[in-house]
Amino acid sequence: METGAVVQKSLKKDLYEGVDFYGIDDLLTEEHLLIRSSIRDFVKREISPYIEDWAQKAHFPYEIVKKFGEVGAFGPQIPSAYGGGGLDYISYGLIMQEVERGDSGMRSTASVQGSLVMYPIYKFGSEAQREKYLPKLASGEMLGCFGLTEPDHGSNPSGMTTNFKDMGDHFLLNGAKMWISNSPKADIAVVWAKDESGRIHGLIVERGMEGFSTPETHNKWSLRASCTGELVFDNVKVPKENILPNKSGLGAPLMCLDSARYGIAWGTLGAAMDCYDSARRYAMERIQFDKPIASFQLIQKKLAEMLTEITKAQLLVWKLGKMMEEGKATTAQISLAKRNNVAMALDIAREARQIHGGMGITGEYSIMRHMMNLESVVTYEGTHDIHLLILGNEITGISAFK
Numbered sequence: 001m002e003t004g005a006v007v008q009k010s011l012k013k014d015l016y017e018g019v020d021f022y023g024i025d026d027l028l029t030e031e032h033l034l035i036r037s038s039i040r041d042f043v044k045r046e047i048s049p050y051i052e053d054w055a056q057k058a059h060f061p062y063e064i065v066k067k068f069g070e071v072g073a074f075g076p077q078i079p080s081a082y083g084g085g086g087l088d089y090i091s092y093g094l095i096m097q098e099v100e101r102g103d104s105g106m107r108s109t110a111s112v113q114g115s116l117v118m119y120p121i122y123k124f125g126s127e128a129q130r131e132k133y134l135p136k137l138a139s140g141e142m143l144g145c146f147g148l149t150e151p152d153h154g155s156n157p158s159g160m161t162t163n164f165k166d167m168g169d170h171f172l173l174n175g176a177k178m179w180i181s182n183s184p185k186a187d188i189a190v191v192w193a194k195d196e197s198g199r200i201h202g203l204i205v206e207r208g209m210e211g212f213s214t215p216e217t218h219n220k221w222s223l224r225a226s227c228t229g230e231l232v233f234d235n236v237k238v239p240k241e242n243i244l245p246n247k248s249g250l251g252a253p254l255m256c257l258d259s260a261r262y263g264i265a266w267g268t269l270g271a272a273m274d275c276y277d278s279a280r281r282y283a284m285e286r287i288q289f290d291k292p293i294a295s296f297q298l299i300q301k302k303l304a305e306m307l308t309e310i311t312k313a314q315l316l317v318w319k320l321g322k323m324m325e326e327g328k329a330t331t332a333q334i335s336l337a338k339r340n341n342v343a344m345a346l347d348i349a350r351e352a353r354q355i356h357g358g359m360g361i362t363g364e365y366s367i368m369r370h371m372m373n374l375e376s377v378v379t380y381e382g383t384h385d386i387h388l389l390i391l392g393n394e395i396t397g398i399s400a401f402k
């Protein structure tokens with residue numbers, strides 16, 4: 001009985017060390033390495049010991065919001081004058097990588113807050129909106145969500161029907177959003193809705209406004225430690241000062257998605273590295289036919305291919321980070337990285353699951369949780385196929401999805 005408990009404890013210890021086959025750390029600055037190491041320690045301390053339990057119970061640990069704020073995981077790329085980290089895009093990527101190494105649901109909370117709530121308020125908001133919301137969002141005093149997807153408009157957000165009317169002294173908002181990360185616990189929602197002429201604008205809707213509700217979506221098999229829900233607007237009176245004044249049209253939410261997809265490209269690399277690290281360790285320790293399974297060629301093939309794909313993906317995001325920093329990265333370049341790295345991570349999770357044999361389906365290892373999480377990540381922020389068609393459009397100049 002006692003021995004069983006000891007084995008259980010040692011299996012759950014987070015032994016992750018990181019993967020760097022090509023010396024890619026040489027491309028990082030001292031500051032980057034420090035940031036990565038502090039977030040890695042944070043994840044080992046605040047996420048790894050509990051994540052399996054949260055995920056099994058479909059529990060969103062609200063206390064993590066404040067902790068993310070303290071460690072600088074919210075809006076690292078937002079200027080420090082507004083409470084953000086004032087860091088470069090590589091730092092932002094490294095933070096997302098380390099958090100998603102722990103869990104994609106935890107990374108979803110952080111990247112929605114930073115890229116989909118703070119970013120639009122910073123980029124398209126008024127000075128008063130920036131001052132009112134950004135410091136509180138950065139510190140975790142406030143949680144936000146981003147409402148673009150609707151029940152009948154997912155891949156095609158331009159068809160959205162959520163709308164608002166100008167009532168003179170306020171806007172009247174009606175409609176519904178679906179699949180919204182953080183919504184059940186969010187204090188504010190950045191909501192994309194059409195005005196009377198059909199033009200899309202961002203509005204900041206606050207919890208407590210009459211007619212605004214956020215029912216939770218239950219029974220997910222994926223991102224179980226992240227809360228997801230709807231946003232329902234039933235004649236919600238939104239003050240006029242809550243409209244984001246500096247950009248309208250579909251391009252505005254798409255710019256936010258570019259920033260978030262960049263974070264996903266890094267984040268999923270973290271999930272992939274966790275699966276690889278665990279598979280390598282397990283293969284060295286697990287004995288079958290009197291040998292470690294790592295000695296069989298088929299297992300070595302899986303590990304070698306994982307390492308190859310991780311190394312390619314690391315170089316991809318590093319270069320993309322440099323282009324983001326220079327303001328040169330295009331939507332299609334970000335699509336390529338998001339699409340490639342999510343698919344790479346999903347493949348690695350599936351192969352790692354096989355290397356772990358039956359143990360791979362249990363909560364003793366992070367593999368199956370990563371795999372199920374990545375099934376959402378491959379769909380949200382533009383599905384795998386939509387990103388392929390964005391690239392097809394870039395290559396040919398012909399849109400195959402409109």
Ligand SMILES: Cc1cc2nc3c(=O)[nH]c(=O)nc-3n(C[C@H](O)[C@H](O)[C@H](O)COP(=O)(O)OP(=O)(O)OC[C@H]3O[C@@H](n4cnc5c(N)ncnc54)[C@H](O)[C@@H]3O)c2cc1C
Nearest residue numbers: 146147148149154155179180181376379380381383385401
């Ligand atoms: C856990 C989770 C969290 C999410 N969080 C958020 C959030 O915070 N905010 C938010 O706004 N949204 C969020 N989403 C929504 C997400 O972005 C959408 O699920 C996604 O955009 C796809 O939309 P859909 O689910 O309606 O699928 P659909 O658009 O109905 O697509 C179904 C299938 O059809 C394919 N398809 C669609 N159109 C075409 C085409 N033209 N050509 C070829 N194939 C096509 C798709 O690739 C897909 O395989 C979240 C989703 C999930 C699962």
